[in-house]
Amino acid sequence: MLANSLSGGNQQKLILGREISRKPKLLVAVQPTRGLDVGAIEFVHSQLLRQRDEGVAILLISVELEELFALSDTLAVTYKGKFMGESPANQVSVEEVGFMMAGQRSTSEANKP
Numbered sequence: 466m467l468a469n470s471l472s473g474g475n476q477q478k479l480i481l482g483r484e485i486s487r488k489p490k491l492l493v494a495v496q497p498t499r500g501l502d503v504g505a506i507e508f509v510h511s512q513l514l515r516q517r518d519e520g521v522a523i524l525l526i527s528v529e530l531e532e533l534f535a536l537s538d539t540l541a542v543t544y545k546g547k548f549m550g551e552s553p554a555n556q557v558s559v560e561e562v563g564f565m566m567a568g569q570r571s572t573s574e575a576n577k578p
Contacts, residue, residue: 474505481512492516495526510536530559544568 468479477497484492494513498506513536517523527533533540534554541551542565549565564570 474501477501478505478508481509485512485516489521491522491524493524493526496529497525497527498529498532530562533562534559542566 468476471479481494481497492513497509497513501509510532513523513525517536517538523536525533525536537554539551540554540557540562542549542562544566545568547568549568549570550561552561
């Protein structure tokens with residue numbers, strides 16, 4: 466069976482499996498669950514968390530705030546190519562991330578020297 470004959474969700478799972486099998490030190494995941502059904506999203510999330518637990522550094526790029534908060538240890542936000550702030554995911558609010566996404570520095574970053 467050719468990969469292009471698979472559904473989009475199965476193609477994404479295939480690519481993730483291929484990349485994980487290469488035992489990377491860094492895994493870049495850009496919109497890893499875009500367009501997937503709930504079951505496939507859970508699978509992708511569990512695989513990313515497993516890789517993190519095994520010591521793989523993961524750069525997760527997503528517009529899905531729920532996904533970012535659920536999977537990230539640290540959140541960093543850029544706006545128009547400018548770094549707006551960085552914070553542990555469990556120490557920043559959705560509102561604060563929203564401000565940074567709109568181009569305003571976070572209050573914690575604004576108070577740094």
